[in-house]
Amino acid sequence: MTNSWTDIKNTDLVVIMGGNAAEAHPCGFKWVTEAKAKRGAKLIVVDPRFTRSASVADYYAPIRPGTDIAWLMGVIRWCIENDKVQWDYVKNYTNATYLVNEDFGWEDGLFTGYDPETRNYDQSSWEYQIGEDGFVRTDPTLQDPHCVWNLLKAHVDVYTPEFVENVCGTPKDRYLKICEMIGETSAPDKVMTSMYALGWTQHSKGSQNIRGMAMLQLLLGNIGLAGGGMNALRGHSNIQGLTDVGLMSNLIPGYLAIPRESETDYATYMSTRGNKPLFPNQMSYLQNYGKFMVSFMKAMWGDKATAENGWGYDWLPKLDIAQYDALRMFDMMANGQVNLYFCQGFNPLLAFPNRAKMTEAFGKLKLLVVMDPLETETAAFWENHGIYNDVDPAQIQTEVLELPTTCFAEDDGATVNSGRWLQWHWKGATPPGEAKTDTWIMANVFQRLRKLYAEEGGKAPEPILNLAWDYADPEEPTAEELARELNGRAIGPVHDPADPAKVLVEPGKQLSGFGQLRDDGSTMAGCWIYTGCWTEDGNMMARRDNSDPGDMGTFQNWSFSWPANRRVLYNRASCDLSGKPWDPTRKLIEWDGQKWAGFDVPDIAVTAKPGEVGPFIMTPEGTGRFFSRRLMRDGPFPSHMEPFESPVENPLNPAMRGNPVARMFEGDLAQLGDRSEFPFVATSYRLTEHFHYWTKHNRVNAVLQPEFFVEISEELAAERGIAKGDRVRVWSKRGQVWAKALVTRRIRPLICDGKPVHVVGIPIHWGFKGAARKGFGSNTLGPFVGDANIETPEFKAYLVNIERAEGEVMA
């Protein structure tokens, strides 16, 4: 989230699209209710189903799964056509006026540079024109046909309300009503917020769905304002934290990058990370990249990381491809290229698509290690459970170790909420039986491995032998010790750059902010964006002062919010060019003539005069981007793409299937279904009574929602002769499931391309372990293809067939 849960109370208009907060995030949704009750805010819900969020909305519209880009580009088109644009914001805080390379273009649904052989773009034309002074060329009059604004206008021109109705199935009158409601928030003193979740991410073009709304929010001037922003409603309690700390194939903590093998040494790695400003005086904060990186390397390898050895650069793994994401690893596993795999609190047998492929993959491992508080289907993938897990254990040679871990109630530490608050918690229960903390398990595995390398030697032992391990008990580092490392401390004296004789931080002291990090080896910090969470004043994450002086929902003394305890990102943009809030009743910060101050930590240097430094300080431009240059693999603007399995052709290019640059492994292409065989659109969803595959272990939740079902419309039920409560079989090209039929009016057929499109809703929560009845999940059926940029599987739009099934097969 750019903002926070408590900030939602400040909004005028909530758009829930790509999520269902009332069911999936009920206690956060309460802030929508608050905004409606106290401010008279309106709620719009756009969803294939009439969800519980929709049931309390002021306005609802249906949409065919997988068509959000067309829908959003159509809103941008409508706003431009009807002059619903926050012009001061657009001209000054976005890249609308920048000139783009004259070779850049778009036709047939594709941008310049597409190569169908490699399924990749040559992106060289997707860039600004740079002047002789080294800065970007602009046209403040917006007349130049190559300025971003005119390119955007041309790009969205195809997305008329009629086009949207035809592609998305959203009735035109409903669509136009929503366009009008959204357009009203282009007024400087009106604000809209976007709340989205997996309904936008789980597509082969999920990143572009989100880009689409981010662009609309820039157009309306709603980024950086209280009650505005782009608000990703994240799933797990610490999914934000694990992403921050970089537990992904290609990340280093704080959103730094694991090197590619073409970056042969540290100097080469840093040479492309200068982040030179594109305008004079721009902050371009990532110019400090080296300070964050060296501090991280010092946190990893301590004294062994030196300027001479590039801070231990050789010890980091180097990637030969963009990333070894989980889909790729499971594909490699299915091909016999992975021997050993760890699942720490993760149940991939139910979480990743094409379950038959997943089962085959696990069966090719030598050893699977599962660490979890609960029994999981993954740990028992080799057990026969009839139709629910139809395998022969005797044929599966994989060894499995299942290790019992503690859960939240039994350990100390911080989790990061969707609004970036690091909240500390304390243990209050004794772990059951022999269950151990994950830190104890990881430390013990590592200590044993390190001992083997010390005693036996072996391949590349240095990164293991040299890893910093400065803990009182090497077998059980404490949460406090680890949190202090994440924050970082001075190793040597930290000098004031303005006065080198002056020491800002003495050696051994905790740092108070990432401005104190250095690239000379005098500081260490595990995750630079967390610096400030555990200072010499103690554990800032444990703060519990719930006062809110400005009544803006910022709660500045409650826990710690990264970065720098800032509660609303880009909050400089909440003020006009002179530094006054666009809406004085919604003040976060303002320029008082000398400095920025208010009810949040300013997202700009506190003494940076208005007009001198752009508000988006992390970008070299200092502005928000309509045109994203070369940062997205599938284009600098979002363009409508059909799902890989779709009931209709892409009207922009009937030959194009799915996302033209999404990665598709060979065997998976053959496992895509066709609309002639699989005429119905499937979409997965979650229930308010269940959390993923955990709560089926709880008696209370298992009683509330005991049994797997699929949801279909009355029309589809009639067409297939299915009655409410019947047992049905649902199948895709990749597998089949049996479920109870829930026939409702919450799902209605949509008219797309002149034909009715039926949607089948498939909840995700059942398996063959726990207290609930045995069942299936959507992942048995879903296609093994991910988003082109970040490889999130396309669970929200694929094709199935459905029929009435006879009898109940008991497990």
Added chain:
Amino acid sequence: MTIDLSRRGFLALAGTGVATTTLGAMGFGAAEAAEAAHVRPFKLVATTETRNICTYCSVACGIIMYSKGDLAAGETAELLHIEGDADHPTNRGTLCPKGAALKDYVRAETRLTRPRYRAPGADRFQDIGWDEALDKIARALKDDRDANLIEKNDKGTTVNRWTTTGYLAASATTNETAWLTYKTVRAMGIVGFDNQARV
């Protein structure tokens, strides 16, 4: 601190206070002292309270856990009850149908309580000791890394890349667990590394 004394004190007073006032209002003034003496205190008064955060979604509601026994005093603690934390700015005491049944997850019958091992071709788990399990993991890591770590690519660049072992980390663990996991996994050279953020 894990214990909010003022809240416990308030509950203790309220438990007896409500009874006394009610009896007084009903005209049983003389019976007040005797009644107050034998009214059983609110059950949770005898428990240890601990602040925590709900482990499910990222609304991250504040919760109060009530346990029999105090870990801080070196005792074993049995979780008896969980309720929403009224002081928490986000949820202000409310919980959803998942959070309200949170205790059932902690005390689920299908919680794992001891390490288990499944041999090739076996149709059931067998028990294994922690030492044996950890040794087995360390040996498997060492053997596979020594056999398959790519130290240098064909251009002679040091790459220290290990693709035959992979690791999925848990998005419900703490930042601190995540950091220790990050350190060890990266130091080994594992690149097939992910968490639930991708699904």
